[in-house]
Amino acid sequence: MTPLLETRGLGRAFGALQAVADVSLAVQPGELRAVIGPNGAGKTTLFHLVSGLLAPTSGRVLFRGDDVTALAAPARCRRGISRTFQITSIFPELSVLENARVAVQLKAGGNFRLVGGRGVLDASARRARDSLGSFGLLDRADALASTLPHGDQRLLEIAMAVAQEPALLLLDEPTQGLSPEDTAATVAVIRRVARERQLTIVLVEHDMDVVFDLADRISVLHFGELIAEGTPSEIRANAAVQTAYLGGLD
Ligand SMILES: Nc1ncnc2c1ncn2[C@@H]1O[C@H](COP(=O)(O)OP(=O)(O)O)[C@@H](O)[C@H]1O
Ligand SMILES: [Mg+2]
Known part of the structure; x- marks a missing residue:
């Protein structure tokens, strides 16, 4: 099956800082993918690259198999990519x-x-x-x-x-700043709406309970690089992820 979203070698530098480095990932239609990683790992920058708010310094973004790297954000929105912001x-x-x-x-x-x-x-x-x-x-x-x-x-x-x-919905930390009750309600509504509307979702989330509860698959960013990807149980058992997280979760 053609992935709904694919990134190939996607990167973005800010001067000497490589905020996103050589990220290749594929999200299948209907999937709920979580992107996790410590503060500053490049999660929000990755969303900017996928939604077209920022141009990459390397690599490509494909949507439904089409190269959309050169398209600005409004054009990507019309193709079916919508997003929310961390703030x-x-x-x-x-x-x-x-x-x-x-x-x-x-x-x-x-x-x-x-x-x-x-x-x-x-x-x-x-x-x-x-x-x-x-x-x-x-x-x-x-x-x-x-x-x-x-x-x-x-x-x-x-x-x-x-x-x-949209076909693809990007959510940047939708539960940030929410009480435990509001977090639970938000998770429930995201799950229901995703099912009702057959949405594909990529979600940045710092609350590991939310991530393990919602996600089909998890991608882990660390200093801009994709260091692991897998099902919630695979990620839970991954030693590199545990090491990366010793510095504390975002
Ligand atoms: N516009 C920018 N100019 C310079 N540096 C930036 C810019 N946006 C993000 N960064 C840097 O890129 C890195 C990744 O940031 P970000 O994508 O916001 O991380 P995350 O969302 O994972 O916390 C950080 O070191 C951040 O300071
Ligand atoms: Mg962020």
Whole structure:
């Protein structure tokens, strides 16, 4: 089967610092892949390279077998790659519904003006509501995003990405800063939405309970390099991973 996402020798240097080094990985359709590694290992940079926010200094990104390395982030989004950020990235002064609608319209980019008119607005509102419903946020559609509790703001950001109806969803530390209760609820909703929408997910996560609970396979980054990959039980038993982690988890 052609992987949904593949990276080949992917690298990114910042001056003398090699933040991501020669990373080759393949994510199959429907998979839930976790990327773990100590703070500064290059996880967020890897997401920037896959989503097109940063250009690599070496290597390639393939999506559905097509080389998308030269495409900017909006074009990759239109192909089916959506993401969230480690730092919550919503529009606090817009309503919950407006946030989701903006996400849908960002994906459409300039194109939505071509088809234009009221039908497009209705369609984007419908997708936005549909996604908010999946995340239990529909009853607060008209609330300002800034008034949501932190956990719901994190969920809103995931709902915005899902409203774009991606094939591949990249989640950068979705449970960061959440209470144990909110973490459990977020894990449950990610699992359900992934199944309902047949999403392929790559998730950066520091909470090992979440990782071992959710992931089909785990990739381990250390100083930018992929040092291990396998099922949760394989990773748990991997000596190199345990050594890399003696310095503490991100
Ligand atoms: N824009 C940048 N300019 C310079 N160095 C950066 C930049 N972004 C990230 N880095 C560095 O690259 C390394 C990897 O960072 P990052 O990908 O954020 O790691 P992680 O998400 O695993 O904590 C770190 O040493 C970080 O300081
Ligand atoms: Mg990071």
